[in-house]
Amino acid sequence: MEEKLVELKENSTFINLKVFGYTEAGKTGGNSDVLKPYFDQIYAGTLIDEQFVKRRTPDEISLIELDIQQLQLQILENNNKINSIYDVTITNLQQRKKDFEGKLEKYIEGSISPKNMGGTIEIFDRSKFIVTSFFLLMLSVFIFFFYVAVVYKALFINPQDILNNIQQGNWGISLLPHWYEVVDAIRTNLMVIFAPFIFFGFGYAIHILLESEKKIKYVFIGAVVFVTFLLDYLLADQIHTRVNQALAIIGAPGGSFKDILTVLIMGFVVYVIWSIIFHYWMEELNKLNIPNRLRKLIKSLEKQIDNRKLDIANLKKENEANNAKISDKNKLLNSKLIPISAIIASLSEFSQGWFHFVSGISNNSDLLPKCTDTYNNFLITKELDKFIHKPKP
Numbered sequence: 001m002e003e004k005l006v007e008l009k010e011n012s013t014f015i016n017l018k019v020f021g022y023t024e025a026g027k028t029g030g031n032s033d034v035l036k037p038y039f040d041q042i043y044a045g046t047l048i049d050e051q052f053v054k055r056r057t058p059d060e061i062s063l064i065e066l067d068i069q070q071l072q073l074q075i076l077e078n079n080n081k082i083n084s085i086y087d088v089t090i091t092n093l094q095q096r097k098k099d100f101e102g103k104l105e106k107y108i109e110g111s112i113s114p115k116n117m118g119g120t121i122e123i124f125d126r127s128k129f130i131v132t133s134f135f136l137l138m139l140s141v142f143i144f145f146f147y148v149a150v151v152y153k154a155l156f157i158n159p160q161d162i163l164n165n166i167q168q169g170n171w172g173i174s175l176l177p178h179w180y181e182v183v184d185a186i187r188t189n190l191m192v193i194f195a196p197f198i199f200f201g202f203g204y205a206i207h208i209l210l211e212s213e214k215k216i217k218y219v220f221i222g223a224v225v226f227v228t229f230l231l232d233y234l235l236a237d238q239i240h241t242r243v244n245q246a247l248a249i250i251g252a253p254g255g256s257f258k259d260i261l262t263v264l265i266m267g268f269v270v271y272v273i274w275s276i277i278f279h280y281w282m283e284e285l286n287k288l289n290i291p292n293r294l295r296k297l298i299k300s301l302e303k304q305i306d307n308r309k310l311d312i313a314n315l316k317k318e319n320e321a322n323n324a325k326i327s328d329k330n331k332l333l334n335s336k337l338i339p340i341s342a343i344i345a346s347l348s349e350f351s352q353g354w355f356h357f358v359s360g361i362s363n364n365s366d367l368l369p370k371c372t373d374t375y376n377n378f379l380i381t382k383e384l385d386k387f388i389h390k391p392k393p
Contacts, residue, residue, distance in 0.1 A: 017042070017049040017346050021353025030358035032370035038354075039378045042346050049349045052342035061333060068329050071322045078315045078322075085308050093308070097301040104294040124287040132281045139274045140200070145182050146270070147196040150263060152185030154238040156192070163246035199267075202228045203275035207282055229268050236263035344384055351375050 021038075028034050041047040185192050205224050209217045286293065355375075358368045378384075 012046050012048060014048050014050040016051075017047070017349040018353040018356075021350040022357045023353075025354040025357035030354065030361060030367050030371065032367065032374045035354065035371055035374045036378060038350060039347060039375070042350060043343060043378075043382060045343065047346070047350075048342065049346040052345055064329050064333055068326050071326050071329075075319050075322050078319050082312050082315050085312055090305055090308050093301050093305050097298055097305070100294050100298045100301070104291060104298070107290055107294070122287060125284065129281070129284045132277060132284060136274070136277050136281050139270060139277065143199060143267075143270060143274060144196040146267060147199060148185050148192050149178075149181045150235050150239070150267065151192050151195040152181070152188065153242070154235045156185070156189050157242070159242055159245040159249065163249050198231075199228065199271050203271065203278050206275045207279045210279055225272070228271060229264075232264055232268040232271075235267070236261075239263060347379075347384070 024038065038047070202224050206221055209221050209224070355368065355371060358371050361367060
């Protein structure tokens with residue numbers, strides 16, 4: 001961290017303050033009442049010990065001039081960026097916004113048809129929508145019946161019933177649920193028909209998150225996918241456990257881990273594919289709402305324009321800060337400056353000379369403590385006492 005610099009006044013005096021302090025104390029008899037004005041002059045920079053005057057070498061001057069040049073180049077570069085943002089980026093964004101607003105007004109008036117919007121926005125594709133709807137419907141039916149059967153097997157059937165069905169060849173873990181399994185599940189507990197909607201809800205949540213403009217959306221999407229996978233795994237593991245419990249009743253060996261993989265593949269993987277198709281289906285369906293899409297595009301452009309204006313404001317602030325730095329560095333070249341530590345050292349030098357004289361006066365034993373108190377109080381008032389060592393008499 002650079003040390004604070006103090007700009008010297010035109011009438012600043014540079015002398016040996018230790019000698020000067022001793023001399024001035026002799027003129028006044030070491031009177032503590034006249035001591036503070038000397039301290040004020042030193043603190044203001046009008047009276048400085050000559051050994052602490054800062055003189056810059058040619059190398060230091062060259063470095064300062066180089067810093068000024070770099071700051072000026074940065075300001076020039078920022079100004080070019082500002083002009084480019086104004087003349088190119090913001091102008092183009094405003095023109096696009098104006099075009100969208102014109103198209104929106106004409107569409108509402110009915111003077112432009114959806115077919116004429118192809119050059120502005122993507123239009124609805126009926127053939128793609130029909131094909132997507134077909135696959136979405138088929139996968140939805142599969143997921144519905146699959147999870148009805150899986151939840152029933154995992155939560156509502158006991159090991160003895162499983163064993164009886166296994167011995168009759170009517171039960172087990174299969175890639176596709178049997179129709180009678182779905183019927184038994186609904187007949188046993190009608191509430192299982194709501195289980196698939198948990199997974200449909202997860203897929204819809206992914207669609208909503210994908211529409212968000214926030215970057216953190218991918219974290220939430222990952223969380224939804226993970227929870228879905230975990231739920232699928234717990235259901236598969238529960239079925240696997242119940243089957244093993246049923247087989248253990250007759251002393252038969254348990255099933256393999258592939259049983260769990262079967263449920264995961266047919267449940268989780270299909271759910272992921274369904275979520276992707278559902279999102280695409282919703283996006284295609286949304287293309288029918290042309291006014292809403294145009295309003296979103298206009299709002300997006302307004303936000304981009306505001307962001308570019310914010311970029312300009314930040315560049316201007318940076319230029320202001322750089323101009324202030326250039327001003328300070330010019331002072332380093334054109335003015336006499338000393339660090340604040342030189343002020344503190346000058347106070348110490350003057351005080352040492354003053355105290356040295358006072359300590360030699362034998363007929364006034366309480367003068368030195370008065371002078372010391374004046375000095376200490378000045379340090380405390382100016383908050384300098386923590387930075388310097390108090391001179392000894």
